[in-house]
Amino acid sequence: MWGLDPQAIFLNHGSYGATPKTVLQAQSAWRERLEAQPVQFMGEVLPRALRAAAAELAHCVGAEPENLVFVENATSGVNAVLRSLQFQPGDEIAYTNQGYGAVRQAIQFVSAQSGSLPVEAQIPFPITEPEQVVAAFEAILTPQTRLAVLDHITSPTALIYPLPELISLCRERGIPVLVDGAHAPGTLPLALETLGADWYTGNAHKWLFAPKGCAFLWVAPHQQAHTHPTVISHGFGQGFLAEFDWVGTRDPSAWLAISAALEFIQGLGIDPIRQHNHTLMMQARQLLLERFGGIPPAPENMLGFMATLPLPSFWQQWRLDLPLPIRARQLHDDLWHRHRIEVPIIPFAEQLWVRISAQLYNHLAEYEQLALALERRPDGFAV
Ligand SMILES: Cc1ncc(COP(=O)(O)O)c(C=O)c1O
Structure with missing residues (x-):
């Protein structure tokens, strides 16, 4: 069922996932279809197949299909949002000490470019209750906070943050929220349309069994006009889906295989x-x-x-x-x-x-x- 080395003890599904063989076979079948007639596939088959795959994934995470696009990984999803936003000198970007290293780097990058300030909340670990996360995060919010970047499940400490409470805290203060949900799809039931976040990115290649490079970015309708992919391509200015669905030639087979991954889950x-x-x-x-x-x-x-x-x-x-x-x-x-x-x-x-x-x-x-x-x-x- 798995391609994992039978001689090894693999206790790290969290980093990259491990994909069932049936899902990899479905991915190969999509690649073969592409290679049989690349021009026809990219022009005619892909646009519809990609939206159908997005609709299946959207259903699984409680989202409307028109608010969800595929990205290669959560790092890309976070970058698309951070690098779309316009920060001014003195603006603050709030995040936590348990955030993922690459995401913290991206925050540092946009801060250095714009003169804004990264502000890190010190969430305790060991921890005894979720309220400690809320209190530590609340302590760093100020009238200058322009964005909150929050994990759903943290990487170094594996904690599920109390996201609904953290989001309400930010909403009361008019602070938009970007959620790094890299580990959440599959682990937790998700209802993205009602969560109250502005942006949510998640990996399907970790706990949803999709092939590597299958992730998504969900964007609330009121944020879509000014959220762009990190790579600008033909679809620029033609709407959220047109911008993200084509960002140049790439292998879409991991996204198209999401259907097989969801079938694997349904089977069990x-x-x-x-x-x-x-x-x-x-x-x-x-x-x-x-x-x-x-x-x-x-x-x-x-x-x-x-x-x-x-x-x-x-x-x-x-x-x-x-x-x-x-x-x-x-x-x-x-x-x-x-x-x-x-x-x-x-x-x-x-x-x-x-x-x-x-x-x-x-x-x-x-x-x-x-x-x-x-x-x-x-x-x-x-x-
Ligand atoms: C919390 C968190 N965010 C982001 C990522 C990055 O995921 P990816 O490499 O798929 O972009 C990870 C990877 O483990 C993670 O744990």
């Missing part, structure tokens, strides 16, 4: 998939917490299919002569090369953390292998 049922992944993640987290010691760094209601945990204390003391990101990289590489375990080691808030993912192909015994590997001190001795 979205509720049983969610139940499986969340339950396995909680069991795995418990197992690791018991082995490493320590208290859960986040409440269950802030977690989906991933969890971040601090590494045992001897890892925190290991190679203190090296910068934290290098230590994280070395430990990650060591887990892969010595144990054939793929799992992200995260340098965050001056500590080393491990982020586990749970997906249909994972089993509890694999997290046991991870615990055994991490219980070995760097000098090779078991503790």
Whole structure:
């Protein structure tokens, strides 16, 4: 069912997803159709097929098809929005310390270009309740805040942010909201038309099982006229869909295969998939917490299919002569090369953390292998 290496323990669905073979076969079939007559395909087949695929994806995320366009990834979706907006010197862009690195870079870029100010909210982690996110974010909003960039599910800490509460906070102050929902489609039920955000970008290639490069940008109707793709092409000035649906020659097969990905999900049922992944993640987290010691760094209601945990204390003391990101990289590489375990080691808030993912192909015994590997001190001795 999966192309994953059977010799490896793959505990990182969160980074790029893993695509079922049936979905990849559907993608190949679209590529073959394109290659049989590229001109006819791009000109006649694609415009309709792309809109049909967008309609299916829109239905899945509670959106109207005319408000949703495909992009290659969440990073592109965020860039399209940030680089469409006109900021003035002194304007503030609010985001959080747990935002994704590439998104924070894009915020820095537009801030430097416009003279606006990136303002970072310090969301605590460990955390005990979602209200702490709301309070920390509220604390940085000012009359100069022109945009809020919020995650739905964070990358380093795997937290589900209380998005409805955060959005109401911003709306009360007239602050538009861009949501980075990279991990949310598939993990959480979505109702984008009623969420109250201005822009929402999400990946289908992570938890919706689509091929790599399948993501979307949803834009509220009142923001569409001034939201443009990062690459301007033939459709400029002809409306939101015309601008985004063609940005030059590219391979659209990942988007067209969304139908196969949704069929895969329907075959198993979205509720049983969610139940499986969340339950396995909680069991795995418990197992690791018991082995490493320590208290859960986040409440269950802030977690989906991933969890971040601090590494045992001897890892925190290991190679203190090296910068934290290098230590994280070395430990990650060591887990892969010595144990054939793929799992992200995260340098965050001056500590080393491990982020586990749970997906249909994972089993509890694999997290046991991870615990055994991490219980070995760097000098090779078991503790
Ligand atoms: C919160 C968050 N935003 C954005 C991204 C970027 O996704 P992509 O590489 O598909 O653009 C990720 C990737 O893991 C992420 O975790």
